[in-house]
Amino acid sequence: MESNKEHKKVIKGINPAFAKGTIKKEKPSLDVMLLAQEIIAGNHTALSKGITLVESTVVKHQEQAQLLIEKCLPHANQSIRIGITGVPGVGKSTFIESFGSYLTTLGKKVAVLAVDPSSSLSHGSILGDKTRMDTLSQNKNAFIRPSASGDSLGGVARKTREAIILCEAAGFDTIIIETVGVGQSETVVHSMVDFFLLLKLAGAGDELQGIKRGIIEMADAIVINKADGENEKPARLAKAAFAKALHLYPPKDSQWTPKVRTCSALKHKGISEIWELIVSYKDLTQENRYFTRKRHEQNTYWLLQTIENSLKENFYRDPHVKKRLPILLEQLSKNRISPFSAARELLSLKKE
Amino acid sequence: MESNKEHKKVIKGINPAFAKGTIKKEKPSLDVMLLAQEIIAGNHTALSKGITLVESTVVKHQEQAQLLIEKCLPHANQSIRIGITGVPGVGKSTFIESFGSYLTTLGKKVAVLAVDPSSSLSHGSILGDKTRMDTLSQNKNAFIRPSASGDSLGGVARKTREAIILCEAAGFDTIIIETVGVGQSETVVHSMVDFFLLLKLAGAGDELQGIKRGIIEMADAIVINKADGENEKPARLAKAAFAKALHLYPPKDSQWTPKVRTCSALKHKGISEIWELIVSYKDLTQENRYFTRKRHEQNTYWLLQTIENSLKENFYRDPHVKKRLPILLEQLSKNRISPFSAARELLSLKKE
Numbered sequence: 130m131e132s133n134k135e136h137k138k139v140i141k142g143i144n145p146a147f148a149k150g151t152i153k154k155e156k157p158s159l160d161v162m163l164l165a166q167e168i169i170a171g172n173h174t175a176l177s178k179g180i181t182l183v184e185s186t187v188v189k190h191q192e193q194a195q196l197l198i199e200k201c202l203p204h205a206n207q208s209i210r211i212g213i214t215g216v217p218g219v220g221k222s223t224f225i226e227s228f229g230s231y232l233t234t235l236g237k238k239v240a241v242l243a244v245d246p247s248s249s250l251s252h253g254s255i256l257g258d259k260t261r262m263d264t265l266s267q268n269k270n271a272f273i274r275p276s277a278s279g280d281s282l283g284g285v286a287r288k289t290r291e292a293i294i295l296c297e298a299a300g301f302d303t304i305i306i307e308t309v310g311v312g313q314s315e316t317v318v319h320s321m322v323d324f325f326l327l328l329k330l331a332g333a334g335d336e337l338q339g340i341k342r343g344i345i346e347m348a349d350a351i352v353i354n355k356a357d358g359e360n361e362k363p364a365r366l367a368k369a370a371f372a373k374a375l376h377l378y379p380p381k382d383s384q385w386t387p388k389v390r391t392c393s394a395l396k397h398k399g400i401s402e403i404w405e406l407i408v409s410y411k412d413l414t415q416e417n418r419y420f421t422r423k424r425h426e427q428n429t430y431w432l433l434q435t436i437e438n439s440l441k442e443n444f445y446r447d448p449h450v451k452k453r454l455p456i457l458l459e460q461l462s463k464n465r466i467s468p469f470s471a472a473r474e475l476l477s478l479k480k481e
Numbered sequence: 482m483e484s485n486k487e488h489k490k491v492i493k494g495i496n497p498a499f500a501k502g503t504i505k506k507e508k509p510s511l512d513v514m515l516l517a518q519e520i521i522a523g524n525h526t527a528l529s530k531g532i533t534l535v536e537s538t539v540v541k542h543q544e545q546a547q548l549l550i551e552k553c554l555p556h557a558n559q560s561i562r563i564g565i566t567g568v569p570g571v572g573k574s575t576f577i578e579s580f581g582s583y584l585t586t587l588g589k590k591v592a593v594l595a596v597d598p599s600s601s602l603s604h605g606s607i608l609g610d611k612t613r614m615d616t617l618s619q620n621k622n623a624f625i626r627p628s629a630s631g632d633s634l635g636g637v638a639r640k641t642r643e644a645i646i647l648c649e650a651a652g653f654d655t656i657i658i659e660t661v662g663v664g665q666s667e668t669v670v671h672s673m674v675d676f677f678l679l680l681k682l683a684g685a686g687d688e689l690q691g692i693k694r695g696i697i698e699m700a701d702a703i704v705i706n707k708a709d710g711e712n713e714k715p716a717r718l719a720k721a722a723f724a725k726a727l728h729l730y731p732p733k734d735s736q737w738t739p740k741v742r743t744c745s746a747l748k749h750k751g752i753s754e755i756w757e758l759i760v761s762y763k764d765l766t767q768e769n770r771y772f773t774r775k776r777h778e779q780n781t782y783w784l785l786q787t788i789e790n791s792l793k794e795n796f797y798r799d800p801h802v803k804k805r806l807p808i809l810l811e812q813l814s815k816n817r818i819s820p821f822s823a824a825r826e827l828l829s830l831k832k833e
Contacts, residue, residue, distance in 0.1 A: 195819075195821075195822050195825070198819050198821075198822065199818070199819070199822065202816055202817065202818070202819060203816070203817075205816070206816055287821055290819075290820075290821070291819065291821065294819065374729055377726055377729070425813075425814050428813050428814070428820045429810065429813065429820070430820075431820035431821070431824075432809070432810070432813060432820040432821075432823050432824050432827075435820060435821055435824035435825075436796065436824045436827060436828060437789070437792075437793060439824070439828050440789075440792045440793065440796055440828075441789060441792065444788065444792055457784070458781065458784070461777075461780050461781065461784060462777050462780070464554055464555070464557070464558055465554065466551070466554075467547075467550050467551070467554065467642075467643065467646065468642075468780050468781070468782075468783035468784040468787060469547075469550075469639055469642070469643065469783070469784075469787055470547050470550070470551070471784050472783075472784050472785075472787035472788045472791070473547075473787075475788060476788060476791050476792075
């Protein structure tokens with residue numbers, strides 16, 4: 130009787146389980162070739178679908194995603210990839226809104242992606258709310274995608290890297306990758322972009338205190354945001370302080386000298402100057418061939434990184450290793466065993 | 482006839498092959514227990530022998546070495562481990578000679594080891610020439626050991642870590658690890674010491690230009706050497722510049738504020754002040770328990786590091802991977818494959 134009732138409801142199209150999402154419709158097999166064609170033709174809906182495929186954890190989807198990437202690859206790589214980082218409150222969304230809108234007036238096609246290692250917990254804190262970029266998200270030459278969630282930064286990074294390829298194949302020539310400085314996310318973003326921009330605030334002791342390991346060194350430009358009204362003078366002082374700090378670092382392989390600028394994203398001031406900076410960076414590094422070399426190095430890095438992550442995950446997932454590791458760590462903390470003997474023992478467990 | 486002649490020579494004790502070292506006498510099985518006892522009793526010759534065992538690549542020796550380490554471990558860890566780095570010419574040997582000799586006048590027992598990734602090529606450039614530390618090497622309360630050679634920095638690092646344990650078991654309470662800034666050697670040394678000292682020179686543009694990624698941040702003290710004669714003023718200026726640079730970094734977990742000092746190792750000026758600095762560091766970090774916590778973290782780091790290195794070596798040694806990797810890298814450089822597909826293919830090869 131129960132199943133009959135269910136059947137009737139399905140016929141009526143009001144199966145409550147389905148409505149709650151506990152029963153899923155069998156999807157028709159996705160035509161990857163067609164999807165690739167539509168992406169390459171610049172169809173935003175197809176691009177969204179493609180990225181969803183890339184983000185899926187279903188094995189079948191992952192296989193389809195790889196095929197999709199391969200089809201898109203020959204059409205990718207014609208872009209500038211810009212990484213943008215800065216602490217919460219620095220005005221990243223407002224900056225990207227202003228910067229991205231300006232670029233579309235130059236005829237650029239702008240895609241905005243995000244790497245947010247915290248999003249798997251908070252369910253997408255970065256770009257999760259598209260309304261934060263009101264104007265840009267309604268611009269037909271812009272494409273905004275919230276951060277992929279994932280169980281590891283490595284996973285999020287892979288998805289973002291593959292999303293970049295799809296965006297480029299869809300004709301986006303300016304890719305902006307936003308991140309907030311959580312864990313290693315800045316390093317991860319730095320390893321997938323051509324140009325790395327650090328957003329900063331004047332005052333509030335943020336000028337120098339916030340200089341964290343390696344972030345300043347990674348920056349191709351430091352931009353002091355909110356340089357308007359009473360904040361203009363502190364911003365100029367911060368600019369001078371950062372310019373001095375940048376002198377502490379040795380010259381870069383790119384032969385590019387990192388620059389410091391001020392801007393007010395809210396008032397759209399100083400935005401075009403930042404784009405001019407990025408254009409000169411691209412000109413210089415294409416001239417001296419660093420641009421292509423860096424992309425090759427990044428590809429190799431991702432290849433090796435993926436292998437290493439997989440080897441480690443596989444090792445620590447082993448039940449024997451899982452059982453023995455905490456015991457050896459305990460012995461290690463009491464200096465009863467050397468780290469090298471402990472490692473040797475764990476490695477021998479996995480081989481058996 | 483030939484073999485008969487050879488035989489006669491052996492009988493006469495003049496086997497030329499033996500003299501040339503091509504025939505080796507069978508060594509009596511080493512009594513590891515006895516060796517451990519002698520090391521713990523403070524016998525320098527036994528300590529040397531123990532370190533040689535640790536450095537050996539012979540499988541049987543490695544097993545004996547592990548047993549020796551285990552016997553010595555309960556007697557280790559009672560020391561301060563000091564890392565010293567600086568570019569060639571900065572006067573590391575002279576500094577260690579002066580600093581180490583001073584420490585012995587305080588009743589300290591000083592062991593000097595080195596991590597030198599270039600030594601496998603140059604056959605030991607650091608401390609290779611013990612005469613560079615003439616006074617110290619003849620001091621009965623000092624022990625100087627040239628850098629272990631090895632085919633990888635990881636290998637050299639493991640040997641040095643184990644040598645530290647043996648030195649400590651032999652009663653050395655002050656362990657100095659010297660390194661020259663080649664590749665990742667500073668990071669490796671930093672991960673095995675309690676206190677990290679960066680030697681610098683004034684003038685010659687070395688004040689700020691030489692600030693390399695992370696090295697300044699790792700330093701617990703920056704010491705401007707050769708602050709004598711005409712160099713005194715530039716050294717003071719360099720001191721001020723470095724003190725300023727150190728302000729760029731956020732406070733350390735240790736709650737220790739890194740210090741800048743000047744010294745003249747040649748004239749033995751400023752040496753006792755550096756030791757006082759290290760004593761205050763030890764007092765502070767033992768008080769706030771950072772000292773022990775850092776050592777535990779270092780042990781865990783070495784455990785995980787050893788496992789990861791071993792997993793990678795094992796993977797890239799696989800003949801299928803070896804054959805396919807260059808082909809995939811070639812395809813990668815032409816953007817015909819994504820780094821993630823390439824990684825997936827290589828990982829599947831190894832599983833077969």
